[in-house]
Amino acid sequence: MSTFLSAASPAPLNRRGFLAATGALTLASALSACGGDSGSGGSSGKAVSQADIDKAMKTPTELTFWTWVPNIDKEVALFQQKYPAIKVKVVNAGQGTPQYTKLRTALKAGSGAPDMVQIEYQAIPTFTITDSLLDLRPYGAAALKDTFVDWTWGQVSGANGEVWAIPQDTGPMGMLYRQDIFDKHGIEVPATWDEFAAAARKLHKADPDVYLTNLAANQVAAWHGLLWQAGAKPYVTSGRSDITISVDDAVSQKLGAFWGGLAKERVIGVEPDFTDSWYAALNKGKYATWITAAWGPVFLSGSAKATAGKWRAAPLPQWDASKPSSGNWGGSTTAVTRSTENPIAAAQFAQFLNSDPAGAKMFATEQFFFPATKALLTDASFVGDAPAFYGGQKVNQVFADISSTVGSPFQWPPFLDQAATDWTETVGKSLADGADTARALGAWQSRLTTYARKQGFTVHA
């Protein structure tokens, strides 16, 4: 039980608050003018000269970097070796949403925001809509385009070609499965979703304590990844205030019928993931597969030690086996905040950290991140790794191959947190309750549309 009011009140004397207070007595127009915060100041599209960059990188500077990556000091040290004048202070402000909440508060308060920040692909539009990120093009970021896997560059690019962040790691989706359980029940690795559904029914019938998989009713990221695989375009933004929301279209309905159907038949699990109970389930063989992403193999080998040697990796089952495709779940980037006082040094840091070959490789070997650079995905020392947990299978190679099938460009909404909460309370709830998922998709669509309209967007269906 904690009080809420104190947490909700940012410092009362930020610029916007002050202007709003002074303007309150005059006119509403004055308020909307100061609240509108158009993208004045900061950088326009003008390129920074090499001389400016050289000068900035030799000027003693202190930068702050918010990141949750464990032991990232090693990679940061490489940067400081090259640019001894720049000191980087690494701060762990929480992982994912907690960090974004702090960042948003700091940005609003006008002080305390970092220069560089770890940010997941799906969260980028949430911060560009508030003009919080720096376009990195003037600092030479565009030159890095071919260093990174094509679809990742699409994720960090803005509508007008802006480069909002530099990719760090990725999560192309695949399937981990229990070879021993498959063997015991004579199940082939499903190549299509139809085969997958048949296997789910067969397995659960053969052994009521075992399910082919678990689709967590709280994991909107997995749902988005599966939409991505199916070629859906749930959110399309054009301009600043126009958004097309189609989370209830034909592709979504196809997914809804498929997963909702399996959940209703109770031949798959729907329990929330990353909980004690879920870890125990993976350790004790309740689930025969885990639909996951490229970061899954290392994660699983740490959390389901009891099952070492029994797991293998395969691509996702397909909707159309002749055109293999996958989606992405997870992975993150380094962005620079617009409020930084040292844009050149901060931008150079973001670029160096993720594109320097030694540093990028270190992410793969030290943090076991799945790489975002093309070079590493063909590097024999990376893809040749054959961990015993997967019976000596070259798991990285499997996911490197999957990475090249992550196709269709996928856009995120500028209000992802709301979309996620609404998904859990509509679609996720229908899966958990074995209720009508098709109808839940409609409810998700209408909740999001209402929200977006309230926030001032022009919504197209």
Place this chain on the structure above:
Amino acid sequence: MVLFLLLFLAPLGYAAYLSLFQERLIGGTAFVGLDNYTQALTDPQFLHGVGRVALFFVIQVPLMLLLALLFALALDSGLLRLAAVIRLGIFVPYAVPSVVASLMWGYLYGPDFGPFAQIARKMSLPVPDFLSDGWMLGSLANIVTWEFVGYNMIILYAALRTIPTELYEAASMDGAGAWRTAWSIKIPALRPALLLTLLFSVIGSFQLFNEPKLLMSIAPDVISSSYTANLYAYTLAFTGQQVNYAATVSFLLGLVIVIASYAVLLTANRRRTP
């Protein structure tokens, strides 16, 4: 006085001020007067949240205070062996952060690998689904009771220790037994302390947040983001970026708490002066 102004009235005033505006992702901030309030008063999510914590209050608080009273009386009677150990044992859960408590109970409640489920299965009994829609409020009440019974017990116990022993001597001279003493002397003397614990519980119940917030991760289909009014305010502010509406909801929740506390005081006073 300065501290009071700074720490209490200033944030309150700021929240009230915020609640008169609407800030949108597109289009900036606009003065909307009392629009947020009219919206909140007909907002089913807010009203359900308040209703749910009110129900929680009505069921959980009497149970918890009754338990606390029984424990305090038992300890005070001097009949228990190892009284100091028992007193500490009942109080210790209060020292456990509610985050840890919720995680721990979340594990115990687990329908697959939780110990209750496993014992039930071993004995071929139906497994109670503590995390289902029907059980959830009870499961939450159990956690909160477990956490706060010791705290309330200590307050009541301390109050019991201040009762002059002459009263007990007089009572025993009149031939009163332990139960009679408890009923006629101890409990009436505890009235102010009971009122205090009751007031704390009113505030605590209506602000219910940590426990549902944490169980949400293991029962997302049961605990929605507006399960309690406080949780709703949090969701509005940090998920939906609707800071102004969140301020409105918080302000109204504060008002509900003031009214509920006042009602409790009023009933208690009326009883004292018949």
